[in-house]
Amino acid sequence: MTTKETFFNYINESNKTKGDFITVGAAMLDGETITNAHVKIPLKTMNRHGLIAGATGTGKTKSLQVLAENLSDKGVPVLLMDLKGDLSGLAQASEGHPKITERHEKIGLPFEPKGFPVEILTLSEQDGVRLRATVSEFGPVLLSRILDLSETQSGIVSVIFQYCDNNKLPLLDLKDFKKILQFATQEGKDEFNEAYGRISTASTGAILRKIVELEQQGADLFFGETSFDTQDLLRIDENGRGYINIIRLTDIQDRPKLFSTFMLSILAEIYSTFPEQGDSDQPELIIFIDEAHLIFDEASKALLNQIESIVKLIRSKGVGLYFVTQNPTDVPEDVLGQLGLKIQHALRAFTAKDRKAIKLTAQNYPESEYYDTEEVLTSLGIGEALVSALDEKGRPTPLAATMMRAPMSRMDVLTDAELNTLYTNSKLVKKYNETIDRESAYELLNDKIKQAEAEELKEKAKKEQETLKKAEAKKRSKSTRSRSTAMNPIVKVLTSATFIRSVFGILTKVMKK
Incomplete structure (x- = not known):
């Protein structure tokens, strides 16, 4: 063979x-x-x-x-x-x-x-x-790895996802994620600090920069x-x-x-x-x-x-x-x-x-x-x-x-x-191929911020009104006291022109003597 x-x-x-x-x-x-x-x-x-x-x-x-x-x-x-x-x-x-x-x-x-x-x-x-694909579908672990985040930054991403789950805030696209990052260190800082501990603005800033880098490669078209x-x-x-x-x-x-x-x-x-x-x-x-x-x-x-x-x-x-x-x-x-x-x-x-x-x-x-x-x-x-x-x-x-x-x-x-x-x-x-932009974290947080701002303005207006009322009450009290003094018969006699002339007349006679 x-x-x-x-x-x-x-x-x-x-x-x-x-x-x-x-x-x-x-x-x-x-x-x-x-x-x-x-x-x-x-x-x-x-x-x-x-x-x-x-x-x-x-x-x-x-x-x-x-x-x-x-x-x-x-x-x-x-x-x-x-x-x-x-x-x-x-x-x-x-x-x-x-x-x-x-x-x-x-x-x-x-x-x-x-x-x-x-x-x-x-x-x-x-x-x-x-x-x-939506940001939520990625989840915090995969998103952190895509963005090449540090352990601390990855922890913040996990907290963000947990907050959105707890508050029914859908994370659909990158603008949703950027908005919640800003909210965590600005308008919602006290809320986050109380529930999860302090979140560093330096860390959220670094995460935002990584997201911007991803957006520049066209990821804003992919997420949603x-x-x-x-x-x-x-x-x-x-x-x-x-x-x-x-x-x-x-x-x-x-x-x-x-x-x-x-x-x-x-x-x-x-x-x-x-x-x-x-x-x-x-x-x-x-x-x-x-x-x-x-x-x-x-x-x-x-x-x-x-x-x-x-x-x-x-x-x-x-x-x-x-x-x-x-x-x-x-x-x-x-x-x-x-x-x-x-x-x-x-x-x-x-x-x-x-x-x-x-x-x-x-x-x-x-x-x-x-x-x-x-x-x-x-x-x-x-x-x-x-x-x-x-x-x-x-x-x-x-x-x-x-x-x-x-x-x-x-x-x-x-x-x-x-x-x-x-x-x-x-x-x-x-x-x-139909683009859908339903209400999600971005819109809900904006509404929440507007509502908080409205409440803040309302509270401020209420305080200003109370201050004004106190000032007016004080003014009215002073005016009332003035009027009561003027209406007193003794005060009236003591301040009358006849009484004053009489007093000055007596004083003049005494001085002449």
Whole structure:
């Protein structure tokens, strides 16, 4: 038996699966594609998270597209973070190409062009289904981590949330939160001091500055109503295919704080609302996070800890997270250690740092008698990748250099007219795109302050009136005493002109004598 035949049997034996699976391509040996040596990923283990990595232009986005399409076909909904704006083409069938046909002949798979059910979502003012969440839904712990607050400042945030709960003050948007912070150290200072102890104006000022920083990245558009219901990510179309929900993030690439805020909020909401799934045959939802380094580069230590905790726990809800980035070293080791599927496209060794990164990357893959992993990493062509998955028993499958299959949908963006058709036909646009600004903490506190000011003015006016009344009473008393004295008969006689003249007359006579 030749080495090629041995390898063919080795790949097919290691990729046997009893349950449903996704075929991502065919294995390669010595640069040659081995037809029908299919590399498969069991659906059963796709909630164990994954990584798609590789240098720019090596085919990461197309691999993401292939996984999303095949998951949708299997009835698994998908959520994609589209930072480059090149994934909307999933809604339309591929136009096909001779090179695609040739690729699939080598792989041993028929090429079937098709479009998929797509929903366009947005965090900003771009067209699409508006994604929002309220401040209350974030809660004090997650909000404090997003804002990177100190322990003391986080304690103040917890007190603020408790006060709002106790006084039925809804915290919906950032203006609500800013208003209650100001109220705690100004108009409501005495009330807060009595119930919770003194709150430092320096601490509330620092928190306010962090909120302003978040607002400057566009978070004021994200916080508010109507809150997005994560159950709407799980829709299945009339043909039994899962919806591919694409969040267009092309205008927030330079606002990583907003991106991190959104990611953590949606993951926390999914974890708190999705039921425990246990050991099921397929995942409930798969989330692809493109340009994943944007989350990790700007994250504080507390935020990283939160992300790592969610990555570890969320798979029990049947949710798989897939990070797409240029280099595996962009992802923290604690997160990298949780990943079951790895699709590694070519890496480039231009510098000593690059060569070191390649060496570290090679060590993250199972050893193989058929490959020198370090060498293969730099020699892979476009649309080729090293693939290692988990089998149905959770064991890593043998490493396979793989000729990846081509996407069935368009490898380009939709036209404006095609996008408008998607928006027009969307049920979720009608559900979420009306802005609601109902009475919340901001309005209720303003009313409370106005009422307190009115009471204060009323009390002041009352005191002024009482002072005036006392002054008038005193004046009347004095006037009465004057009149009584004047009316006294003795006083009248003593002050009469006749009496005075008589007295002066007597005095004159006495003096003359």
